[in-house]
Amino acid sequence: MPECSNCGSFVTVDYVRVFxxxxxxxxxxxxxxxxxxxxxxxxxxxxxxRQ
Structure with a gap:
């Protein structure tokens, strides 16, 4: 499962693909x-x- 390198939160495969x-x-x-x-x-x- 992909996760944020900064905070360790779960992210989707689509989020990784786009960002x-x-x-x-x-x-x-x-x-x-x-x-x-x-x-x-x-x-x-x-x-x-940020808002």
């Missing part, structure tokens, strides 16, 4: 990581509040 680069089995962040965003190859805190 992860080819060849990656686990996304770097997921919808449960509301205060985190992908920044190149890194994960960082969001600069603005």
């Amino acid at each position: 992860s680069p080819n060849g990656m089995n686990n996304p770097r962040v997921c919808p449960h990581c509301e205060d985190m965003v992908r920044d190149g190859v890194e994960v960082r805190e969001a600069r603005s509040v």
Whole structure:
């Protein structure tokens, strides 16, 4: 089962297919990581509040 590399939450295979680069089995962040965003190859805190 795929899971978020940041928080460990379950994500669907479709989520991985859409939001992860080819060849990656686990996304770097997921919808449960509301205060985190992908920044190149890194994960960082969001600069603005997510709604």
